[in-house]
Amino acid sequence: MLTPTVEHHFEGVYTNFTLEGDYEIAIFAVDTDGNVSVPSTTKVIQTQPSMALAGDIDADGGVDAVDVQLVINAALGLDIGALDADVNQDAQVDAVDVQLVINAALGIL
Numbered sequence: 001m002l003t004p005t006v007e008h009h010f011e012g013v014y015t016n017f018t019l020e021g022d023y024e025i026a027i028f029a030v031d032t033d034g035n036v037s038v039p040s041t042t043k044v045i046q047t048q049p050s051m052a053l054a055g056d057i058d059a060d061g062g063v064d065a066v067d068v069q070l071v072i073n074a075a076l077g078l079d080i081g082a083l084d085a086d087v088n089q090d091a092q093v094d095a096v097d098v099q100l101v102i103n104a105a106l107g108i109l
């Protein structure tokens with residue numbers, strides 16, 4: 001979502017091009033009547049993938065008690081929305097992921 005800065009000018013920042021590869025981006029506008037503009041497209045090429053901070057479930061740049069709570073909730077089957085709590089990427093959120101997040105929060109990696 002773009003945010004208006006000055007009149008007729010919008011800006012937005014998206015930082016989650018974390019995997020290596022080419023990303024096609026389409027930008028379009030919708031007015032209050034639902035009319036959609038022809039999209040303007042551009043491309044971002046990520047050549048230096050960044051490893052997401054392990055255990056940073058809410059992607060705020062740090063691993064703390066909030067992340068621990070989120071991974072516990074996910075392990076208990078509680079909905080944490082679109083956040084990915086599968087820290088070790090084994091397709092399930094369980095006590096192993098909880099331990100990994102706790103370790104990360106404590107600085108033990």
Ligand SMILES: [Ca+2]
Pocket residue numbers: 055056057058059060061062063064066067
């Ligand atoms: Ca966090």
Ligand SMILES: [Ca+2]
Pocket residue numbers: 085086087088089090091092093094096097
């Ligand atoms: Ca897991």
